Amino acid sequence: MDVLIHFKEDGAKLCGFVEGEIDTFTASGLREELEAVKITKGLEIELDLSKVNYMDSTGLGIFVAFYKRATREGGKVKLVGLSNRLQRLFEITGLSELMDIETDKKVEFS
Amino acid sequence: MKELEKQYKKILSDYMIDKTEKNLYIGQNFIRQLIQKNVSPEDVVSIHKNAIAQIFPDRIKEVQSAYDFLIEVMVHYGMAHREHQSLLQKQAEFEIEMNIATNIQKTLLKTVIPQLSSVDIGMISIPIRKMNGDYVHFLQDQEDYLSVAVTDVVGKGVPAALCMSMVKFGLETLEYAYKDPSYVLEVINRVIEKGVDDSMFVSMFYGCLDIQNNIFSYASAGHEPALHYRANENTFYSLEAKGLLLGVLPEIKYSYNKISLKEQDIVIIMTDGVTEFRAHDDVNSREMITSLIAEHKHQSAQQLCNLLHKEIERIQDFKLSDDFSVVIIKKK
Numbered sequence: 001m002d003v004l005i006h007f008k009e010d011g012a013k014l015c016g017f018v019e020g021e022i023d024t025f026t027a028s029g030l031r032e033e034l035e036a037v038k039i040t041k042g043l044e045i046e047l048d049l050s051k052v053n054y055m056d057s058t059g060l061g062i063f064v065a066f067y068k069r070a071t072r073e074g075g076k077v078k079l080v081g082l083s084n085r086l087q088r089l090f091e092i093t094g095l096s097e098l099m100d101i102e103t104d105k106k107v108e109f110s
Numbered sequence: 111m112k113e114l115e116k117q118y119k120k121i122l123s124d125y126m127i128d129k130t131e132k133n134l135y136i137g138q139n140f141i142r143q144l145i146q147k148n149v150s151p152e153d154v155v156s157i158h159k160n161a162i163a164q165i166f167p168d169r170i171k172e173v174q175s176a177y178d179f180l181i182e183v184m185v186h187y188g189m190a191h192r193e194h195q196s197l198l199q200k201q202a203e204f205e206i207e208m209n210i211a212t213n214i215q216k217t218l219l220k221t222v223i224p225q226l227s228s229v230d231i232g233m234i235s236i237p238i239r240k241m242n243g244d245y246v247h248f249l250q251d252q253e254d255y256l257s258v259a260v261t262d263v264v265g266k267g268v269p270a271a272l273c274m275s276m277v278k279f280g281l282e283t284l285e286y287a288y289k290d291p292s293y294v295l296e297v298i299n300r301v302i303e304k305g306v307d308d309s310m311f312v313s314m315f316y317g318c319l320d321i322q323n324n325i326f327s328y329a330s331a332g333h334e335p336a337l338h339y340r341a342n343e344n345t346f347y348s349l350e351a352k353g354l355l356l357g358v359l360p361e362i363k364y365s366y367n368k369i370s371l372k373e374q375d376i377v378i379i380m381t382d383g384v385t386e387f388r389a390h391d392d393v394n395s396r397e398m399i400t401s402l403i404a405e406h407k408h409q410s411a412q413q414l415c416n417l418l419h420k421e422i423e424r425i426q427d428f429k430l431s432d433d434f435s436v437v438i439i440k441k442k
Binding site: 031054056057058060061062064065068069092093094095097098 | 262264307308309310311313331332333334335352353354355358359382386388432
């Protein structure tokens with residue numbers, strides 16, 4: 001299964017929706033898409049991972065690389081919609097302390 | 111070429127007369143000769159055309175253009191074929207280089223399991239591809255200290271193996287400073303951070319056992335928590351330690367924790383290849399590991415490692431999806 005990403009501009013914010021399984025084989029496509037994102041000072045980028053069913057360490061590497069580049073170039077990255085499994089991955093690796101991560105994007109009122 | 115044409119004409123006309131297996135066999139052997147002489151496919155067609163022209167001088171006119179067409183087509187066939195051959199050869203060369211690299215890695219990153227009188231140590235590390243992205247490193251000072259580093263590089267294959275050599279040399283240069291897990295991780299982090307690109311990182315669990323005082327101190331850089339089996343309570347504890355992956359940021363501080371290791375206690379350190387089952391996310395891997403260890407706790411550390419590997423391989427239908435490494439330390 002492949003991984004897809006599409007972007008939507010929402011005012012000053014850039015929203016990216018990622019979908020699929022991110023592993024050693026599918027990662028390069030996502031890496032290229034993210035590398036192509038032009039980051040301007042103060043740009044906020046929100047990446048929605050709620051449709052990511054699987055991610056291995058290569059996938060993690062892509063987001064770390066993107067986060068590092070964005071920070072260097074004055075942008076802000078936020079990851080949202082992480083499943084429990086992905087959240088655990090970011091916690092174990094210590095990345096959740098470094099990066100801006102939100103687990104529940106949609107707050108449901110009951 | 112003239113000589114070949116003459117020979118071919120003889121073979122062909124013999125066959126036209128007799129149509130025997132023997133004549134066919136002679137033809138096949140002749141073609142083999144052409145291959146050795148590097149005669150291209152289009153030249154073979156041309157040889158055939160000239161032979162036909164001589165054997166059936168009256169009829170060649172009718173088919174002349176058909177042969178010319180075939181010759182043109184075969185020129186391209188020949189080119190595609192040669193390209194294919196050269197790719198196969200290149201692939202074979204890569205294969206040889208890959209094997210050499212694998213052997214270098216095996217020598218360079220060979221893990222020697224220390225033999226100690228009061229601690230039983232087991233280890234297993236199995237790569238998913240040729241090159242291993244996991245690495246286990248032991249350091250030991252007589253019967254006083256034993257330290258162990260279990261590492262996992264992002265990705266697999268050659269890039270991971272190259273990065274791993276850096277980790278190994280970093281660990282080797284620590285000498286006597288290896289007793290402080292925080293310091294070890296901080297040094298290795300500095301080494302890696304300078305040498306890798308933005309998407310590369312390493313996770314490491316580092317533990318040091320003070321054998322005389324039975325104290326195990328440990329720290330983690332983004333690594334899967336280890337497990338501690340307390341024999342007197344018959345319970346497992348997770349050895350949690352917070353810390354960022356190595357190679358992400360330059361100046362990171364790591365904290366470490368201490369536990370006391372009693373008789374028959376077991377420490378299990380593993381990489382995510384052991385706990386993450388891609389196709390079976392319904393399986394609670396840590397629960398499975400702890401019950402398996404508890405059930406077989408009287409076996410040797412190495413036996414436990416092998417058992418764990420076999421069982422996890424079975425759960426994943428004998429298709430592991432990641433490099434697999436486990437270290438088990440058992441207090442005798």
